[in-house]
Amino acid sequence: MRLELPPERRLPNPEWMVERILTERSATAGAPPAARTWWLSGLVAAAVLITAAVIGWAALVPTGRPQVGAAPETAAATAGPSRLGSPTAGPSEVSPAPTSAATGPEKPATVPPTTLVPVPTRAASTATEPKSSAAGPETSAASPTPSPAETSTEERSAEPPLTTTVPIGVRVQAPYLDLTASGTMTGGDVYAILVETCVRSLPPNASSELPLSRTSWTLSTSAGTVTTDAPITDPITLPSAYPGEGRYGIGDCATGWIPFAVTPDTAVLAISYRDSLGANVKWNPNT
Amino acid sequence: MTALRGRVSQVVEVNVGTAGGGESDAELWHRLRSADEDAFRDLFLRHSTAVYNFCFRRTASWSVAEDATQATFASLWRRASGGDIDPLKLESARPALLTMARNECSNANRSRNRHLQLVDRVRAESGESVDNTAAWVEAESTMALIRQALAVLPANQRDVVELVAWSGLSLADVATALKISVGTVKSRLSRARARLARSELAGLLENHNEA
Numbered sequence: 001m002r003l004e005l006p007p008e009r010r011l012p013n014p015e016w017m018v019e020r021i022l023t024e025r026s027a028t029a030g031a032p033p034a035a036r037t038w039w040l041s042g043l044v045a046a047a048v049l050i051t052a053a054v055i056g057w058a059a060l061v062p063t064g065r066p067q068v069g070a071a072p073e074t075a076a077a078t079a080g081p082s083r084l085g086s087p088t089a090g091p092s093e094v095s096p097a098p099t100s101a102a103t104g105p106e107k108p109a110t111v112p113p114t115t116l117v118p119v120p121t122r123a124a125s126t127a128t129e130p131k132s133s134a135a136g137p138e139t140s141a142a143s144p145t146p147s148p149a150e151t152s153t154e155e156r157s158a159e160p161p162l163t164t165t166v167p168i169g170v171r172v173q174a175p176y177l178d179l180t181a182s183g184t185m186t187g188g189d190v191y192a193i194l195v196e197t198c199v200r201s202l203p204p205n206a207s208s209e210l211p212l213s214r215t216s217w218t219l220s221t222s223a224g225t226v227t228t229d230a231p232i233t234d235p236i237t238l239p240s241a242y243p244g245e246g247r248y249g250i251g252d253c254a255t256g257w258i259p260f261a262v263t264p265d266t267a268v269l270a271i272s273y274r275d276s277l278g279a280n281v282k283w284n285p286n287t
Numbered sequence: 288m289t290a291l292r293g294r295v296s297q298v299v300e301v302n303v304g305t306a307g308g309g310e311s312d313a314e315l316w317h318r319l320r321s322a323d324e325d326a327f328r329d330l331f332l333r334h335s336t337a338v339y340n341f342c343f344r345r346t347a348s349w350s351v352a353e354d355a356t357q358a359t360f361a362s363l364w365r366r367a368s369g370g371d372i373d374p375l376k377l378e379s380a381r382p383a384l385l386t387m388a389r390n391e392c393s394n395a396n397r398s399r400n401r402h403l404q405l406v407d408r409v410r411a412e413s414g415e416s417v418d419n420t421a422a423w424v425e426a427e428s429t430m431a432l433i434r435q436a437l438a439v440l441p442a443n444q445r446d447v448v449e450l451v452a453w454s455g456l457s458l459a460d461v462a463t464a465l466k467i468s469v470g471t472v473k474s475r476l477s478r479a480r481a482r483l484a485r486s487e488l489a490g491l492l493e494n495h496n497e498a
Contacts, residue, residue, distance in 0.1 A: 004490070010336050
C-alpha cells in the first residue's frame with residue numbers, strides 16, 4: 001500500500017489568531033523583555049533618585065506654597081466658554097478646576113503616561129482637567145504646537161511607540177489624548193468608522209491647543225493599510241463627519257465618522273490611530 | 288449613492304495566498320524587525336497556512352498543529368518586540384519560519400482533550416459541516432502512519448524530507464535555514480530515498496524543487 005500525504009488545509013480563523021497574538025503581546029507589554037530590562041532598571045533608579053532629591057529639597061527649603069488640595073490661590077482659571085475651532089465638536093461642558101498653573105513650568109502631573117490605558121466605557125469623554133487658558137501667557141512664547149503627524153518627540157523617537165489593541169467601543173488613554181473608536185458602517189467601496197479624539201493634556205512645549213488631523217486614523221486590512229487619502233468614488237452620506245484638521249484645547253473633542261475606500265472583499269482587521277506623540281492604538285472591529 | 292449599513296459582525300474570508308501581496312518578504316521582515324504590527328500581520332497571513340500544514344505533518348494532529356502555528360508566530364512577534372530578530376538571509380521568510388516551527392512542533396503540548404477540541408473547532412467554523420470531522424480524523428490517521436514509517440530515518444534526514452519534499456523548499460533554502468551545506472542536504476535526502484525506496488513512503492519523497 002502506498003501512502004499519500006493528506007491534502008493541505010487552510011489555517012482556521014487566521015485573522016483571529018494574528019489579532020490574538022498581537023493583543024496578548026500588547027497585554028504583556030508591561031512585563032519587559034530581557035532586551036529592555038537594562039534601561040527600565042535605569043529608569044526606575046533615576047525615578048527613585050529624583051524623588052529622593054525632591055523630598056530632600058522640600059525638607060531643606062521651606063516655601064510658602066500651599067499644600068496640594070488647598071484652596072485656589074489663583075484666578076487664572078476662569079470659567080469662560082470653551083474655545084472651539086472644531087466644525088463638529090460641540091462646546092465642551094468644562095468646569096475648570098482651580099489650578100496652580102501660575103507656579104511655572106509644567107508639573108509632573110501634566111506629563112502623560114507612557115503606557116496606553118484602555119478605559120472600558122463607551123461614555124463620551126468628560127474633561128477632567130482644566131482648560132489651559134491659564135497657562136497661555138507663559139507658554140505663548142513657545143513654538144507652535146507640533147502637529148501629531150509631523151512632530152518627532154525626542155524621548156520617543158528612539159523606539160517605536162507602545163502599541164495596544166482593544167475591542168471596539170473601548171476608550172483608550174494615549175499620551176495627551178483620549179481616543180475612542182465606537183462604531184463602523186460599510187457599504188459598497190466604503191468602510192466608515194465612528195471615532196472621537198479628546199485632548200486630555202498638552203505636551204510640555206505646546207501652546208494652548210493641539211492640532212488634530214483625521215490622517216492619524218487608518219485601517220489595517222487584509223490588503224494592507226488604508227489611509228484617508230484614498231479617494232472615495234461612490235457618493236456617500238455620513239451622519240456627521242470627523243473634521244479634517246483643527247486645533248483643540250484641553251477638554252475639546254473631535255468626533256465624527258471617517259470614510260475609507262476599501263474593496264468589498266477586503267477584511268478590516270483593525271482601526272488604527274497613530275501619531276508622533278506616542279499614541280499607537282488599534283481597535284478590533286470584529287469584537 | 289452608496290447606502291451604508293452599520294456594524295458588520297460577519298468576518299470576511301481572507302485569501303491567505305495573496306494577502307499583503309504587494310510587499311516582498313524581505314521588505315516585510317525588515318519592518319518586522321522594528322516591531323511593525325502590519326508587517327507581522329502580512330507575514331502571518333502569507334505563511335501561516337504553510338506553517339500550519341508543516342506542523343501537521345510533523346505532529347499528525349490538526350489541533351497540535353494549530354497550537355504550534357500560534358506558538359511559532361507568537362515567538363516571532365515576541366522576538367520582534369524585543370528587537371531580537373536577525374536579518375532575513377533569503378528572499379522568502381518561509382524557510383526561517385518553518386525552521387522555527389520545527390522547534391515549536393516538538394514543544395507543542397499534546398492536550399488530553401485534543402480530539403474534543405478538534406470537533407469543537409470544526410463546529411465553530413462557519414460553513415463547514417461537522418461531517419468534515421471524519422476527513423480530519425482520517426487525515427490524522429494517515430499522517431500518523433506516515434510518521435510511523437518515517438521514524439526509521441534519523442532525525443536529520445526526516446527534517447530534510449519534511450522541508451524539501453513536503454514543503455517545497457529549495458535545497459539552497461533548506462541549507463541556509465538549517466545552517467548546513469547544500470551537499471549535506473542532498474546527501475541526506477538521497478540517503479532517505481534509498482532507505483525508503485521500497486516502503487510505502489517511496490512516492491512521498493519526490494522532490495519538485497531541487498534547484
